[in-house]
Amino acid sequence: MSHHTRYTMANGAPVPNDDVSLTAGERGPLTFDNWRLFEKLAHFNREQIPERVVHARGSAAFGTFTLSDDLSDITIADFLNKAGKTTPVALRFSTVAGGQDSGDNVRDVRGFALKFYTEQGNYDIVGNNTPVFFIREPSKFPDFIHTQKKDPRSNLVNWQNRWEFWANHPQAFHQVTILMSDRGIPYSYRTMNGYGSHTLSMWNRDGERVWVKWHFKTNQGIQNVTDEQALTLAPDHHQRDLFSHIENGDFPSWTVKLQVMTEAEARAYRINPFDLTKVWPHADFPLREIGQLELNRNPDNYFAEVEQLAFSPSNFVPGVGASPDKVLQSRLWSYADAHRYRLTANYAQLPVNRPHCPVNHYQRDGLMAGMHREDGQYSLTNFYPNDRVENGAPVPAPEFIEPPMPLEEEAWVGYFDNSEDDNVSQAGNLYRSFDEGQRERITNVIGSTLVDVSASVQQRVIAICSAADPDYGTRVEAALAAHTQKAVSDHI
Ligand code: HEM
Structure with a gap:
């Protein structure tokens, strides 16, 4: 036999x-x-299946978040109470602009999407390797992404499109300054920090809310590559590097820290705390270390556990919440919508997306509905309210009602133009923090990518850099002139 x-x-x-x-x-x-x-x-x-419309190319792994500091002073979140508590996590890294089969070693922002499988449900922090973003107005997102992805006619990356968008949106220049700097091409996913980027919130048992920013500091040390070094790496270096280190038992980890701001501090602070193009200077809001994040298990199946891994900034658990940040607010809707399209209505039932705690609600059926009574997850009843609570029909838990979110102003509904809200001072601060070599390299990268761009866009980019810091503008202008000269001499 x-x-x-x-x-x-x-x-x-x-x-x-x-x-x-x-x-x-x-x-x-x-x-x-x-x-x-x-x-x-x-x-x-x-x-x-359709690839993600952005962040299509990525790598993920599983691991553990270990809380080192009890946060019950600021949140009732179960996974953040009681030092020593561990929570399983999934972490997906990605590039933004390229398709699933593009290359890893590109100058691009990297995604840092983290799912905590807590005992009170899944909490997702869908962040990047940068603490800020290109826009503070969500309606610009599709236009922005169109300029980053391939040109619709040539099917090639098009620097005219990219710089034209940025020149028309000076608010992007803090993030542009990070992207064009040494941090623009991480050596690997292990050697970069992660940031929640948005201002998020936490609330405690007394109903007090604080605003928070999450930071994940790599314990491997920051390591980046130049454009020239990037060309020497295998096109799939990020995936290879992450997978092989975990496979060999060399587990990457990050130290997790929070910046915390009270509602009263937010009202008085000179910077709009809900502006995604701004950081909170660490001198004003120091980092509080709260734990360690370790990745120690590779997926068994890439498609099932990475391609179908679905994050959403709207996946909250009791004790954590959103903020008025307009970009975050739009993302609260956008991600679940993307999953319904890409993975269909019951994406939350896929094993990798399923919470590790019971799920009991009155939503039923739909494409690929796989869970039934035998899972012990759904009661027989499909309507609420009902008279069957004694038989196990689920009921809401009012003790988890989030304290009302304050509006910090006299709030009239309308179109409020924020495009002129101090676009350059933090870009300037960042530039001034660079040493001579870093200044040389960033302005060289900008100059080289501006060569084939229209004169009007070139001039506006130089003007915005100059407004951030005069030296920044002068050097970009000089680098552009040098690259233009070279491009001409290469052709004669
Ligand atoms: C209006 C602004 C934004 C919109 C509408 C938007 C929309 C999207 C959509 C539709 C996806 C694909 C989701 C999927 O199919 O799984 C995505 C992926 C992603 N976005 Fe955004 N996004 C926005 C801004 C941001 C910002 C500000 C960040 C970071 C701070 C961010 C980080 C990510 C990450 C990391 C992923 C990949 C998640 C994964 O690994 O599966 N996005 N975004």
Whole structure:
């Protein structure tokens, strides 16, 4: 008797032969009863699903968050109470602009999307490797991304499109200054920091809310590469590096820190704390260390556990919440919508997205609804309220009602233009913190990418850099002139 694993059809029945198909005679055509062949070919046609519209190319791993500081002073969040508590996590890193089969070593922001599988549900922090973002107005996001991705006609990266967007949005220049700096190309996903970027919130048992920013500091040390060094790395270096280190037991980790601001401090602070293009200077709001994040397990199946891994900034648990940041607010809606399109209505039931705690609600059915009573997760009742609470029908928990969120101003509904809200001072501060070598390199990168861009955009970029810091503008202008000269001499 054979001890081999039996090869079966999707219905579980044994496959007697997968080497040849049924044909009419040795040389003859296929017959219509080739259901085994047809099942195989039909499933193959459906192996792919839409890739993420942004952050399509990524790598993920699983691990643990260990709390080192009890945060019950600022939050009731179960996973943040009681030092020493551990919570399973999934962390997906990504590039932003490229498709799933693009290269890893590009000058681009990196995604840093973290899912805490807490005992009170999944909490997602869907951040980046930078503490700020290009825009503070969400309606600009699709336009912005169109300029970062391939040009619709040439199907190539187009620096005119990119710089034209940035020149028209000086608010982008803090992030542009990070992107064009040494941090623009991380050596690997292990050697970069992560940031929640947005201002988020926490609230405690007394109903007091604080605003927080999350920081994840790499314990591997920051390591970046130049454009030239990037060309020497394997195109799939990020995936290779992360996968092999974890496979070899060399687990990457990050020290987790928070900046905390009270509501009263927020009202008085000179910087709008909900402006995603701004950091909170550490001198004003020092970092509080709260724990360690370690990645120690590779996915068993990339498609099931990474391609289908679905994050949303709206995945909150009791004790944590959003903030009035307009970009965050739009993201609270956008991600679940993307998942419903990409993974269908019941994406939350996929094993990698399923909370590690019971799920009990009255939503039912839909495409690929896989959970039934036998999971012990759904009660028989599909309506609420009902008279069946004693039989286990789920009821809301009023003790978790979030304290009302304050509006910090006399709030009239309308279109408020914030495009002129101090676009350059933090870009300037960052530039001034660079040493000579860093200044040389960033202005050289900007100059080289501006060469083929229209004169009007070049001039506006130089003007915005100059407004951030005169030396910044002067050097970009000089670098552009040098690269233009070189481009000309290369052609004669
Ligand atoms: C209006 C602003 C934004 C919109 C509408 C938006 C929308 C999206 C969408 C639709 C996806 C694909 C989701 C999927 O199919 O799984 C995505 C992915 C992502 N976004 Fe955003 N985004 C915005 C801003 C941001 C910001 C500010 C950050 C970081 C601070 C960010 C970080 C990410 C990350 C890390 C991913 C990949 C998540 C993963 O690994 O699956 N996005 N975004």
